[in-house]
Amino acid sequence: AQSVTQLGSHVSVSEGALVLLRCNYSSSVPPYLFWYVQYPNQGLQLLLKYTSAATLVKGINGFEAEFKKSETSFHLTKPSAHMSDAAEYFCAVSVASGGSYIPTFGRGTSLIVHP
Amino acid sequence: DSGVTQTPKHLITATGQRVTLRCSPRSGDLSVYWYQQSLDQGLQFLIQYYNGEERAKGNILERFSAQQFPDLHSELNLSSLELGDSALYFCASSVGIGTYEQYFGPGTRLTVT
Numbered sequence: 451a452q453s454v455t456q457l458g459s460h461v462s463v464s465e466g467a468l469v470l471l472r473c474n475y476s477s478s479v480p481p482y483l484f485w486y487v488q489y490p491n492q493g494l495q496l497l498l499k500y501t502s503a504a505t506l507v508k509g510i511n512g513f514e515a516e517f518k519k520s521e522t523s524f525h526l527t528k529p530s531a532h533m534s535d536a537a538e539y540f541c542a543v544s545v546a547s548g549g550s551y552i553p554t555f556g557r558g559t560s561l562i563v564h565p
Numbered sequence: 566d567s568g569v570t571q572t573p574k575h576l577i578t579a580t581g582q583r584v585t586l587r588c589s590p591r592s593g594d595l596s597v598y599w600y601q602q603s604l605d606q607g608l609q610f611l612i613q614y615y616n617g618e619e620r621a622k623g624n625i626l627e628r629f630s631a632q633q634f635p636d637l638h639s640e641l642n643l644s645s646l647e648l649g650d651s652a653l654y655f656c657a658s659s660v661g662i663g664t665y666e667q668y669f670g671p672g673t674r675l676t677v678t
Contacts, residue, residue: 484666493567493655493669494608540608550621550662552598555608 452477452543456556464564469513469528471559473541476522481543483524484553485515488538497539500524511535536563568592569670571656577676583644586673590637590658596620597639598659598667599631603652614639615662646677 498509610623614633
């Protein structure tokens, strides 16, 4: 079975600073990996996904993530935080199971951006 | 706006009752997923339907059931409700059953009193 660990339930940065949200996964087969963002009172929105093509994946809103197989990591970064980035971020891993791909989500990291 | 709609937005009910949550997927999407999000358990996959048939089951209680209708909308039925069932329930849809990205609805917040 696959699992996801997001290090840090809360990450606090200043506006303009680097954002780094950590995600480590466990999977016995090559995984598909995703980052989702959830703004208050909204559903999840896909930021980016890794599906075994390029290891550096670019997403929306200036975010990117790098797949590192040796470290079983898929950390999310953004060079310069904006106030509008404040939200809950979820990492998810998905593997084939009976013909379906069902994601397993991490517990989420709340990103706090200070002015 | 993801194109996935869920009704109602909020639901308050008493223990022991039964409720039905409704989801309409994005136009063209055949697959529907249901998730439960709570502070205790995080985001948990409940069940998936594809073109009217159940395809995958997660941590769904026996008191819960779902179905997908010919017009592809889906309903999640929760019965004999307990206080612990209070949570956000999300529906998501995707084109197929592969690695297609999922589009999430805004959720239904269920409060059991």
